[in-house]
Amino acid sequence: MELKKIQSPYLIVPGNHDSRHEGYKKFEEFFGKRFFVKEMEDYRFIGLDSSEPDIDEGRIGRAQLEWLQQHLSPQSVVFLHHHLVPIPYTGRERNVLVDAGEALKILDMHRVPLVLSGHKHVPWVWKVNNTVVSTAGTVSCERTGSNQSFDIIELNEKKVVVEKVSIKTKNKQKYEVEI
Numbered sequence: 001m002e003l004k005k006i007q008s009p010y011l012i013v014p015g016n017h018d019s020r021h022e023g024y025k026k027f028e029e030f031f032g033k034r035f036f037v038k039e040m041e042d043y044r045f046i047g048l049d050s051s052e053p054d055i056d057e058g059r060i061g062r063a064q065l066e067w068l069q070q071h072l073s074p075q076s077v078v079f080l081h082h083h084l085v086p087i088p089y090t091g092r093e094r095n096v097l098v099d100a101g102e103a104l105k106i107l108d109m110h111r112v113p114l115v116l117s118g119h120k121h122v123p124w125v126w127k128v129n130n131t132v133v134s135t136a137g138t139v140s141c142e143r144t145g146s147n148q149s150f151d152i153i154e155l156n157e158k159k160v161v162v163e164k165v166s167i168k169t170k171n172k173q174k175y176e177v178e179i
């Protein structure tokens with residue numbers, strides 16, 4: 001399995017394809033909880049499950065949002081599969097979280113500095129009030145062309161620096177955002 005080659009610690013949340021056909025049960029079997037808190041270094045990493053079996057749109061849901069509120073702090077990094085804000089160059093918007101408004105309000109209230117997501121396969125960075133929202137490209141799918149990329153992220157109390165590194169060209173797109 002490719003994930004076994006990764007040497008550093010990694011955290012995994014399910015996407016829409018993982019939850020299909022009862023896949024969310026297999027996900028728990030292979031990777032553990034679908035949403036969780038993990039303290040690492042000076043930050044609290046909070047993984048959310050935004051997937052719903054057999055549909056592509058994202059939803060966190062009221063129960064998980066309440067759970068999130070109980071665990072959030074200004075030292076939190078929140079990550080989930082679906083994007084919270086529409087991403088340009090991805091066609092008509094269809095799959096943004098159905099409860100994105102509630103989620104953004106909660107993240108803003110708790111002054112969360114960084115939210116990481118994926119799903120659209122197009123790398124992008126938004127800042128919503130004081131929260132940096134970074135959407136990853138895709139690391140393994142060659143069909144996405146120049147969007148085949150990975151992120152290198154630095155975070156401190158003053159700013160977030162996101163470097164989106166193209167796998168094909170090795171070009172780096174750097175976003176430096178004060179928080």
Ligand SMILES: [Fe+2]
Pocket residue numbers: 015016017081118119120
């Ligand atoms: Fe997805």
